[in-house]
Structure formats: structure tokens, C-alpha cells
Amino acid sequence: MLTAHRLFCARDDRVLFKNLNLELSEGQIMQLRGSNGSGKTTLMRILCGLNDSYEGSIKWYGQEIADQAVNFFSSLLYIGHRVGVSKVLSPVENLRWSCSLKQRVDDEAIYRALAEVGLRGFEESPCYTLSAGQHQRVSLARLIISPARLWVLDEPFTTLDAKGVAQLENLLQRQAQAGGAVLVTTHHRLNIPELTVLSLG
């Protein structure tokens, strides 16, 4: 569904990657590997359309992304280093907003998703009272709610505990089985059988 052809990106006169080809198809989970500073995050942001300092072509179902941005953005869910959770708002208020940028949600679905990621009882507390791992879990609740075909997750495992890691691995596999695709960076050893690995740098 997502193909990148001959990608080239340089930052501050340093070539991050060149001639990079990538093909992500339905039901596939791809892990980006590479040392620190090898351009994993940059590649992800390029693929999402957040960064346009690259050469090459990126296609979504055979069509350039730039020509069908609306279509692509509705099928994409990106969670970056900064997870997009406002500290002032409560988990429910955060999700109400970030989900309704893409699709219609009712509060019931939000509460259910929050319970599933282990935030029952924290739904209404402001996020600055939550821990870093719980912040991460708020953003993971979006994975449960969202119908997006493509997930792009930048280091989603960093602050999660063992149980959270297992749950997220489970979620990724569920997405793959449902015909979606996942692009993920992590230094964790993922416990997922059908994993594709792309190494950078």
C-alpha cells in the first residue's frame, strides 16, 4: 500500500540515506532499525508528509501522496516522540480532540479504549498528574479507536512496562491481521513472528 522509491535525504551536509526503497503492504509489520541518529525518525516523518526535505517518490496505493493528501491523511495514524497529549487536558478530552480530527467518535468508545490500555479511573484527571508511561498509554488508546489502515509509530515502547509492551505487540498484530500495516521504530526485541526489518545506516 505504501511504496517509497529511491529516497534521498541529507541533513546538514550529512547523507542520512540514499537510494532507499521501501514497500509496505497490507498485513505487514515493519520495524525500522538503526543506531541513534541514523535517520529513523526523519524517514518516518518524510513518509508521513511532515518533512519535505527529501528527493524521490512516495506512493500510496500507486499514487503520489502529494496528489491525494486528504485520502492519505485519513488512513494514517502517526504517533511521534512527542505523543500529542496535552498536559492540561484529561485523557478523555485529549482523545476527543485528536480522534475527531480524523473520524467521528463517541465518548463510549473513548472510555472503552482507555479502560483497555489500563487507564480506568484516570479518565478525568489532568494529564500532568499522570506518569510518562501513562501519557504513552493515552496515545495508544488512539490505536484502539482509530480505523486507520497505516500506523506509523516512533518509539512507542520506550516508557511502557512489560505488560504494556505485550499489549502493544498484541495491538500491532491485530492491526496486521485486520489488513492494516504498521511501521514502527524501537530498540526493543519485538515478540512478533511475522516481522519485517529494515535497517538504516
Next chain:
Amino acid sequence: MSAKQTTTSAAFLATLKRDLLIAIKKKNDIVNPFMFFIIVVSLFPIGISPESDRLREIAAGVIWISVLLASMLSMDNLYRSDYEDGSLEQLLLSPHPLFFLVLAKNISHWLVSGLPVVLVSPLLAYMLNLPAQAYGTLILTLLLGTPIMSLIGSIAVALTVGLGSRGLILAVITLPMSVPVLIFGTLAVQSTLNSLSPLGYLSLMLVMLSVAISLAPLASAAALRISVN
């Protein structure tokens, strides 16, 4: 899946609601510009002269300049925290036109920082001894002018949100662009004081507001895309 997609107006409203909610919860976003405005205006009678004749002459200018400064104070809230917590990226990845989402943020910013200042201005005009016949014009000019300031300031904040330490750069970009608003705003009040019709100036400000509403969010959106790059 398309059946579940939100309309642009729903995304617009969600963004507006979210920003207002954040402002209400943070409180100092609302209180700071408001208090700053009152303090600055109250300093003028102390610093210049408490004589009512002299105050009457400078009243409109003082209020307008203080409004400009107060709007500078609140500008940073517009995208800073969104940039830091990653919400801005989510905003940019929305399938809806960024124009409307940015406009929603600007409207919320004006409701929070511009409107309270407009509402308290008659009180301060009274303190500065502005003649009663000019109150209406003053409030009208502020009602037209403060949204322009929010819209223009939004461009500057969007351009600089990625920079670490910005210091004065925001004021350097925004204030020169606000000069026409300042000129027409004070001229309108002056002409009312001279028993002339302020309609010409007011309609010019209305034109500026319409242009700002239709173009400034476009510029802000483009600037945001550059800033997160």
C-alpha cells in the same frame, strides 16, 4: 470508513472547543493579558499627568498601544505548547484543510485574550477621561482591530515556533504589521472627538479584518508546515 469520517466543521468545532478548554484550565492565559492591559493603561496618568484635559487627548492612543502590547504577551500561547507536546503534528496530519483548523485556534485565541480586553476598555476609557461620545467608536475599533492582531500574530508565532529562544523576534515581526490597525483605530476615535464621522476609518478596518481572516490563516498554515519540518 468514509462514513465515519468527520466533517470539516466538526473538526473545526473540536479544535475550537479544545483550545478554549485549555485556556479555561490554564487561567493565566486569560488573566495575564487582561491584567497587563489594565496595569499599563493605569501607569499613564501617573507618569504623564492626572490632568483630565491632557488625559483626554492621549486616551485613545494609550488604550490602543496598550492593547497592542497586551496582545503580544499572549501570542506565544497560540502554538508553543502544542508544538512541545506533539499536538501540532496531529493537527498537521488531519485530512481537513489546515486553514480552518488554524482559524479555529485563532478565534479561540481572540476570545480568550482579545475579547476581555475589549470588554474592559470602556472602564479604562472612563479613567482616562475619554469623552462619552467616543466610547462607541473606541469599542468598535477594538472589536475590529483585536482579531486582526490575533490573526497577524498567529503568522509570526507559526514562523518562530520551532526556534529555541525567540526573545524579541515575535514583536519585531508583529508590531510593524499592526501599525495600520493602530493608525486607523486611533484616527477613528479622534474623528469622533472632532464631531466627524468615523465611518470611513471603520470600514477600512473592516476591510483589513476581512482580508486578514481570508489570508492570514493560509500564511499561518504554511508557516506551521515549515516550522515542524
